[in-house]
Amino acid sequence: MDNNVQDIVSVLSEKLSAVAHVDILNSNEATKKFGNTTFSEPVKLDAAVTITHKSQIPVLLKCANELLFDIHPVSSGRNWGYGSICESLSDRLQILLDLSALKAITPTDKDLGLITLEPGVTQQELYDYLYDNGWDYMVPVTGAGPNCSIVSNALERGYGITPYTDHFAAVTSLKGYVPHPDLCETEYCSYVAVLDKTDKQLADKSFKWGLGPYLDGLFTQSNFGIVSELTVRLAKKRQGFTSFYLQSFRKDNFHDLVDATKDVLQSFEGIVGSINLMDKRRIATMVSENPNGSGNQKVMSDEQLDAVAKQHRIPEWTMVGSIYGEPAIVKSAKTLIKKKLKGKGSLLFSDSFLIKLGKLVTSLLPVGPLKTFQHQLKSLDEGIEIMQGKPNRVALPIAYWENATITPDKASELNPARDNCGLLWYAPLLPMHAASMHKFVSMVRDITPKYHIEPLITFTNLRHDCVDSTVPILFNLQNPDAVTRAKACLNELVESGVKKGFVPYRLNTRQQQELLSNECVAAKSYALIKQSVDPNNILLPNRY
Numbered sequence: 001m002d003n004n005v006q007d008i009v010s011v012l013s014e015k016l017s018a019v020a021h022v023d024i025l026n027s028n029e030a031t032k033k034f035g036n037t038t039f040s041e042p043v044k045l046d047a048a049v050t051i052t053h054k055s056q057i058p059v060l061l062k063c064a065n066e067l068l069f070d071i072h073p074v075s076s077g078r079n080w081g082y083g084s085i086c087e088s089l090s091d092r093l094q095i096l097l098d099l100s101a102l103k104a105i106t107p108t109d110k111d112l113g114l115i116t117l118e119p120g121v122t123q124q125e126l127y128d129y130l131y132d133n134g135w136d137y138m139v140p141v142t143g144a145g146p147n148c149s150i151v152s153n154a155l156e157r158g159y160g161i162t163p164y165t166d167h168f169a170a171v172t173s174l175k176g177y178v179p180h181p182d183l184c185e186t187e188y189c190s191y192v193a194v195l196d197k198t199d200k201q202l203a204d205k206s207f208k209w210g211l212g213p214y215l216d217g218l219f220t221q222s223n224f225g226i227v228s229e230l231t232v233r234l235a236k237k238r239q240g241f242t243s244f245y246l247q248s249f250r251k252d253n254f255h256d257l258v259d260a261t262k263d264v265l266q267s268f269e270g271i272v273g274s275i276n277l278m279d280k281r282r283i284a285t286m287v288s289e290n291p292n293g294s295g296n297q298k299v300m301s302d303e304q305l306d307a308v309a310k311q312h313r314i315p316e317w318t319m320v321g322s323i324y325g326e327p328a329i330v331k332s333a334k335t336l337i338k339k340k341l342k343g344k345g346s347l348l349f350s351d352s353f354l355i356k357l358g359k360l361v362t363s364l365l366p367v368g369p370l371k372t373f374q375h376q377l378k379s380l381d382e383g384i385e386i387m388q389g390k391p392n393r394v395a396l397p398i399a400y401w402e403n404a405t406i407t408p409d410k411a412s413e414l415n416p417a418r419d420n421c422g423l424l425w426y427a428p429l430l431p432m433h434a435a436s437m438h439k440f441v442s443m444v445r446d447i448t449p450k451y452h453i454e455p456l457i458t459f460t461n462l463r464h465d466c467v468d469s470t471v472p473i474l475f476n477l478q479n480p481d482a483v484t485r486a487k488a489c490l491n492e493l494v495e496s497g498v499k500k501g502f503v504p505y506r507l508n509t510r511q512q513q514e515l516l517s518n519e520c521v522a523a524k525s526y527a528l529i530k531q532s533v534d535p536n537n538i539l540l541p542n543r544y
């Protein structure tokens with residue numbers, strides 16, 4: 001450590017440990033533990049501070065304002081494909097603030113399904129808490145798996161496929177610290193919380209919008225404050241549940257599938273969660289190994305894809321959705337959905353006799369082709385767990401598609417950044433019109449192979465009128481050419497996409513610095529707000 005770092009670390013150590021236990025890592029340790037991303041060289045950090053009580057946050061902010069260093073807060077630091085920390089453009093010391101040890105779970109109101117979480121609470125920890133304490137509610141899970149924080153995912157405005165898809169929409173109340181030297185010592189909360197004199201503050205914790213200007217949203221996808229807790233409205237587990245899978249082996253009925261998806265979502269709002277539509281290649285990367293060998297950065301030929309598809313019986317398009325409700329409602333919805341999806345492909349429900357029979361047979365005879373079928377049924381079960389709010393690692397292996405050294409094992413912890421996986425996301429919003437979505441499919445299929453990247457398409461419906469497509473850009477992080485190509489591929493996707501109205505809902509840390517113009521009124525307004533709440537620019541200076 002050079003002197004300046006050493007001086008600052010000694011001050012932090014003294015002041016923070018006077019409040020509660022603190023662990024401080026030096027530059028090498030901090031960079032090794034927190035600096036990895038899935039798309040760049042590790043981001044260099046000067047130190048990392050793991051605090052154990054939220055009252056240490058104002059102490060750190062005060063020190064940063066006095067000593068002028070940059071703070072990068074992370075909750076679980078697993079923003080894979082987007083980057084948890086920004087590369088700094090400043091010459092100040094870069095201190096990572098690790099909030100993962102703040103693990104308080106407060107049962108705000110079990111009866112109402114309202115729970116308050118500190119930043120370090122992971123999906124698995126919330127799941128265990130709900131299970132151990134008899135809460136009949138679902139965890140707002142994502143594909144990022146059990147070890148990811150609930151708070152930071154909501155702050156990134158991430159989403160999942162349980163009934164409350166939009167994770168920040170389900171946040172009813174937020175507390176945090178604003179970096180301004182005159183404000184940082186007291187925890188921010190909404191007017192309603194200030195006025196409410198009761199212990200539980202249910203008015204604040206059950207009503208998202210507060211009173212007066214809505215400020216809580218300023219803490220999301222931003223650098224205006226450090227969030228110390230969120231209250232989340234959990235979705236109740238329903239007695240009835242089934243998932244449906246529509247497999248379409250035709251190449252010419254994409255329009256029909258999109259129209260049917262929209263129809264089902266509109267007709268069964270509140271009963272059917274979101275619906276995913278995935279193409280053949282996307283499913284192939286989930287169920288098979290890379291036929292070209294990982295790390296070689298070769299796109300599967302049509303023949304290779306057809307061979308994988310034949311072996312695993314993968315259709316052109318797979319539609320997956322879930323029905324939640326009272327058993328009688330689920331039963332009726334099943335019948336009506338069957339009618340709506342008639343003729344669109346082969347339809348299967350997860351509670352069907354065929355699936356139950358399949359599980360019995362393959363468990364008794366797990367040999368030959370039945371082994372493949374057993375594997376598929378297991379993946380099916382894991383997908384269903386996610387839809388029912390139980391976290392697992394089913395989605396994570398995809399990040400290892402071009403990783404030549406590690407074969408992912410879902411039974412142990414998977415961490416794509418630590419394991420040097422190459423991953424970027426292209427995550428644009430699209431209107432729910434078949435013609436636009438078709439144009440989008442063609443665009444992705446034209447662009448990505450030019451850069452030796454598989455065109456993998458998933459559509460997730462945020463509502464009946466808005467779709468998000470998450471296209472994973474998978475590459476060999478160890479090969480500099482592959483990294484350059486992956487970034488160029490993402491750039492071309494974004495540039496071509498915006499001309500057609502496909503605009504990302506979330507950006508990686510590098511794009512945040514390069515893509516967003518400083519000239520528009522929105523950017524100028526952000527800059528003015530940033531200047532007012534953080535005059536010394538100490539918090540995540542380069543974010544968005």
Ligand SMILES: Cc1cc2nc3c(=O)[nH]c(=O)nc-3n(C[C@H](O)[C@H](O)[C@H](O)COP(=O)(O)OP(=O)(O)OC[C@H]3O[C@@H](n4cnc5c(N)ncnc54)[C@H](O)[C@@H]3O)c2cc1C
Binds near residue numbers: 074080395
């Ligand atoms: C295979 C795979 C599947 C995925 N599936 C999904 C998915 O289904 N849905 C989805 O949304 N994402 C998904 N992701 C992307 C990502 O991994 C998750 O969104 C993950 O939850 C984000 O990382 P994190 O929660 O550890 O956030 P962190 O890295 O801890 O935080 C992200 C950013 O938020 C800010 N932040 C964090 N905590 C605070 C705080 N307390 N106060 C202020 N700012 C804060 C920081 O600026 C930080 O840079 C997936 C990734 C992979 C590899």
